Amino acid sequence: MxxxxxxxxxxxxxxxxxxxxxxxxxxxxxxxxxxxxxxxxxxxxxxxxxxxxxxxxxxxxxxxxxxxxxxxxLKGRRYLGCDGVCHHVRVWAGENWHQTVEWTVAMGWGGLENLALIPGCVGASPVQNIGAYGVELKDRVSAVHAFDLDVQKECIFNLDECEFAYRDSIFKHAAQGRYVITAVDFALPVQWQPVLGYGDVAQRVAELGSVTPVNLLKAVSAIRTQKLPDPAVLGNSGSFFKNPIVGAAQAKALVQRFPNLVNYPADHGQVKLAAGWLIEQCGLKGHVLGGVGVYSRQALILVNLGQGSGSDLLQLVQHVQSSVQRKYGVLIEPEPNLIPGFSEATTPGT
Incomplete structure (x- = not known):
């Protein structure tokens, strides 16, 4: 068609x-x-x-x-060559993200394996600056190709022009609605270094034997499969809320009140909090509202229990946000794009 x-x-x-x-x-x-x-x-x-x-x-x-x-x-993948520092790969926007990660690892180019099993297509990955287990897309992208709808021609955004931030990019702001992402160029390091510092990734890799891109891919996939419900069985959009980032002073005050607070260092001296932990500590894990609910195995995920409606979901989102804000003074924001009945122009969703 x-x-x-x-x-x-x-x-x-x-x-x-x-x-x-x-x-x-x-x-x-x-x-x-x-x-x-x-x-x-x-x-x-x-x-x-x-x-x-x-x-x-x-x-x-x-x-x-x-x-x-x-x-x-838009489909296709192409190896652009190696400059001695990185392998350079171009992947078109309509390609499946996880299949692309598997392809790069199978070809011997490590670097994307921490991002395994993130749902969606390649063209959506820069919009959200997707990330998982210590790696963000911005760490591996060299350029984003786009079609400029105003002048009707192709253009290229270099890494700086993408204005990547935590789950954010220029494609969610100044460039929103004007460009269609058509392809993404990746720079994958020849001297591969594993990123093992998040969750139980290191333990899972150790159980598999040697530390290789293949084993890291297997470990991350196993962890995500265990934590995330299959959308074909239980409707969901993966991690529903962004991990909030707060200032060092606020994080210190929170740790004093809640010594077990799960947190990680973020850019510019800030601190990233684990939204799933915050939600679970509010007693919302497994909470049901109408036909939707908070996933019983992972509080960061909201699920469609089979008869869910948009109204149910919006009410649940508001309830989770207000509960976390009352207890911790922190606002957690949805990660997916919530589309109402009449949508203004947007960048590609995943």
Whole structure:
């Protein structure tokens, strides 16, 4: 299906991993240059739209999305060579993220294995600056390719221009709505160094024997599989809340009140708190509201219990946020994009 044909009144429930009931005006695919040009023209005409990847970082909270959903379907992977310091790889936006991680490791290029089993597509990874177990995307990206909808041509953002921060980038702010990410360039170190400092990653790798990218990939995958529910069985969008970052003084005061507070050093002398721990300490692990709930095995994850609605989810989000803020004085923010019935222009979701 190209941009010249469309599915009308499309069911969005199977297109986002949280699986809430929703329908859109129509669905179109972005699979090549002609599709991008058609999308740019529709945007210039003022048609409401939403860009969608694999739907793991997008949650439809209204039963009707009065917009055209454009699904990113740009495919391909290419090895660009080695400069002696890094292997350089280009991956197009519609490729599955975890399959891309597996591919790089299988080819002998370490660096992405800590990010294994993060759901979504490659094009969405820079938007959120995805991260896990001590590694963030910004540590491995050299450039992001995008299609500029205003001038209708390709452009390239270098690492600095992406303005990466914790779960943040320029694509969520100044560049939002103007660009479609088409591909991402990765720089994977020739002299690979494992990152083992988070959770029980080091222990899992040790159990597998030698410290290699393959074993680190296996360890992270096993940990995530144990902690995260399968969206095909229990609808979810992975980690639902960002780990909040606070100043050193606030963190010190919190540790004095709560000695077991789980925390990690962050950039600029700040401190990252574990949102899942905060939620669990509020007694919300396994809490159910309507057809949704806090996952019984991992409080950082919200789940669709089968009959959930957008209204249920929004009420649960508010309840979790207010509970944590009352007890700890910290605001935790949702990580996925919560899409209402009428969406303004956005960057690709995962």
């Amino acid at each position: 190209s941009a010249l044909t469309a599915t009308h009144s499309v069911d969005l429930q199977p297109l986002h991993t949280f699986g809430l009931p929703a329908r859109a005006r129509e669905l179109r695919l972005l699979g090549g240059q002609s599709d991008l040009l058609a999308f740019a023209r529709a945007r210039q005409e003022g048609q409401p739209f939403l860009l969608l990847g694999e739907g793991s970082n997008t949650v439809f909270t209204s039963p009707l999305v009065d917009a055209t959903v454009w699904k990113v379907a």
